[in-house]
Amino acid sequence: MMDDFYEFMEHVEDEMQYLPIPRVYIRDVENPLEMYSDAQLLQRFRFSRYTIQNILLPMIFVNNDRRNNRGLPVPPIMQLCIALRFFASGAYQRICGDLLQISQATVCRIVVKVAELISHNVYNHIRFPEDLNRIKNEFYRIGRFPGVIGCIDGTHIPVKNPGGQNGEVYRNRKGWMSLNVQAVVAPDYKIYDIIIRWPGSAHDSRIFNNSTLKMKLDNGQLRGKILGDSAYAQSFYLFTPVPEPHTPSEERYNRAHILTRNVVERGFGIWKQRFRCLNKKMNHKIRNAQHIICATAILHNIAITQQERFVPDPNFVEVAIQQGQVAHQLRGNAIRAAFIERHFN
Known part of the structure; x- marks a missing residue:
């Protein structure tokens, strides 16, 4: 799954000799899980006590016992909660206000390190399920569009200008620096596939055309x-709206398409509201920003699996960046017309 991430993950492996965190030893600091009520934990960290202690903490540290505590003066549970607090708020100042004993520089290093560790679990948590027929049925119940296994779109995550010769490729059509993150979203708003390596100027269609997802759809590894x-x-496998519907069948098709594809917009909204760091400019190196984005996508899926309570803001508006339509192709139009004739007549 997600071979597009292969090069990225290789880089992660190379970087796993983590930067040493300054030895700011924390004394008499309570365990965050003991400091806060259940409601406060959800509000601050987006996860319940059970999930933090029994799922997230082992996922990060069980396979990293080769590092002894001499290089990790901040207790593991504190490191995890620091990172979760940043992901939820996007504000280092707020974390430092909560934890007066830790400097902002130390918090920044901890966030990046924990994000890297979480990213190592990407293949376990971001993937298409084996039972695609169940997914097709769930999508069909949403908008009565047959055979759907996912809805795709790109979303822009603000980043700082990396500078250098290629810095301007990160400037998107709105004029600000970003990563154009492409994802496939499930009927329950989980992320099935994600690509984080493209700059803001990249067109959605270019990202898809160079993806392993397209290759798997082409060769039949993914059927739907x-x-x-x-x-x-x-x-044959990627269906788009009819630009100018002229018949009742085309209008029915477009309505079903809109109803079903709405999950990707809602999924992005939930992801970005649960982890507010995605809405603010990340003042990190591009590679570190990619780690953080990947980590929050994994955590988003875990939160859904664990049914973590979260109420999205109904007034939240996802910033859309218009990509422009791709040129119409006769073959694609014929495929869609035949599908409409068969299923929406």
């Missing part, structure tokens, strides 16, 4: 339909 907007080209 992906719904996308007009930034993508219509094909």
Whole structure:
């Protein structure tokens, strides 16, 4: 799954000789799990006491016992909670206000290190399920669109200008620096596939056309339909709206498409609201920003699996960056027309 991340994860392995955290030993600091009530834990860290202690903490530290505590003066549970607090708020100042004994520089190092560790679990948590028929049925119940296994789109995550010769490629059509993150979203808003390596100037269709996801759809490893907007080209497996519907059948098709594909917009909204760091400019190196984005995507899926309580803000607006329509292709139009004739007539 996600071979596009292979190069990224190789880099992670190379960087696993972590930067030493300054020896700011913390004395008489309570365990965050004992400091806060259940409601406060959810509000501050986005996870319940059980999930933090029994799922997230072992996931990060069980396979890293080769590092002794001399290089980790901050207790593991504190490191995890520091990172979760940053992911939830996006504000280092707020974390330092909560934990007066830790400097902002130390907090920053901890966040990056924990994000790297979480990213190592990407293949376990971001992938298509084996039972695609169940997913097709769940999508069909949403908008009565047959055969759907996921809805695709890109979302822009603000980053600082990396500078250098290629810095401007990160400037998107709105004029600010970003990573264009492409994801496939499930009917329950989980992320099935994610690509984080493209700069803000990259078009959605270019990202998809160079993805392992497309290769797997081409060769039949993934069998089903992906719904996308007009930034993508219509094909045998990627279905887009009819630009100008002229018949009742085309209108029914578009309505079903809109209803079903709405999960990707809602999924992005939940992800970005649960982890507010995604809405603020990340003042990190691009590689570290990629670690953080990947980590929050994994945590988003875990939160859904664990049914962590979260109420999205109904007034939250996802910043959309118009990509422009791809050129219409006769073959794609014919494929869509035949599908409409068969299922929406």
